[in-house]
Amino acid sequence: MEILIRPDVNAVAQKAADILEYYARRGKTLGLATGSTPNPTYQELIRRHKDEGLSFADCRAFLLDEYYGLPRDHEQSYYSTIRREFTSHIDIDDALVKSPDGTNPDYQAAVEQYDQAIIDAGGVDIQILGVGTNGHIGFNEPSSSLNSLTRIKTLHPQTVADNARFFDSEADVPRHVLTQGLGTIQRARHLMLLATGEGKADAVQALAEGPLSAMCPASILQWHRHATVIVDEAAASKLVNTEYYRYTDANKPEGQPH
Numbered sequence: 001m002e003i004l005i006r007p008d009v010n011a012v013a014q015k016a017a018d019i020l021e022y023y024a025r026r027g028k029t030l031g032l033a034t035g036s037t038p039n040p041t042y043q044e045l046i047r048r049h050k051d052e053g054l055s056f057a058d059c060r061a062f063l064l065d066e067y068y069g070l071p072r073d074h075e076q077s078y079y080s081t082i083r084r085e086f087t088s089h090i091d092i093d094d095a096l097v098k099s100p101d102g103t104n105p106d107y108q109a110a111v112e113q114y115d116q117a118i119i120d121a122g123g124v125d126i127q128i129l130g131v132g133t134n135g136h137i138g139f140n141e142p143s144s145s146l147n148s149l150t151r152i153k154t155l156h157p158q159t160v161a162d163n164a165r166f167f168d169s170e171a172d173v174p175r176h177v178l179t180q181g182l183g184t185i186q187r188a189r190h191l192m193l194l195a196t197g198e199g200k201a202d203a204v205q206a207l208a209e210g211p212l213s214a215m216c217p218a219s220i221l222q223w224h225r226h227a228t229v230i231v232d233e234a235a236a237s238k239l240v241n242t243e244y245y246r247y248t249d250a251n252k253p254e255g256q257p258h
């Protein structure tokens with residue numbers, strides 16, 4: 001796992017956008033996350049699209065997760081959120097921006113179709129991840145099976161509280177979600193986790209330096225062949241091995257892409 005520490009949110013977004021640009025230029029399949037953390041990265045990619053002609057026309061995209069039971073046109077559905085924050089501002093084909101169907105009454109069919117759609121597309125080349133304060137990725141809450149596939153999950157009360165800021169009240173936050181499993185996420189060829197702010201410092205320390213454990217679902221990055229963690233100084237503040245991370249960042253072998 002490569003850990004890149006950057007001074008602030010903007011520098012994290014620049015580095016993440018550099019990596020995503022590499023994949024976009026090759027027409028690769030992007031795994032997208034919602035939540036607040038990737039938004040500065042999305043804004044930078046939109047800027048590069050508008051100012052520098054960066055094209056996503058040959059890309060397709062898969063979202064990590066979706067609230068269950070929320071209509072797609074609800075402003076907090078992830079279907080709507082990703083379009084508002086990112087994909088409607090670039091030239092990706094909207095029909096190729098896929099998310100789990102949280103409106104399908106047969107959720108088992110919905111999750112199986114979603115995993116199959118990812119396989120049929122040839123898999124995800126780069127998966128963007130945020131991390132919950134409790135260590136979740138996607139909506140794989142602590143104790144999630146390390147090899148799980150896309151499925152329905154009940155949100156942890158901490159996540160309901162964390163996400164209440166997007167809704168009128170905590171009572172309005174859906175309790176169920178369809179989320180790519182930890183096994184699904186690990187099939188992506190490159191995982192890129194972003195974390196910013198002091199509130200993520202414990203989760204970052206646990207995922208990078210704690211044990212590989214279902215109690216910290218993000219720790220599966222330790223098991224992945226190609227994982228990049230990009231954090232700002234605040235989110236890095238509880239890491240122990242920082243001298244080595246900074247050293248390897250500064251002494252990357254020539255020609256090694258991302």
Ligand code: F6R
Binds near residue numbers: 034137
């Ligand atoms: C969102 C997702 C979640 C978020 C996580 C962090 O698609 O899968 O795991 O990445 O809850 O959310 P923020 O970035 O809002 O702190």
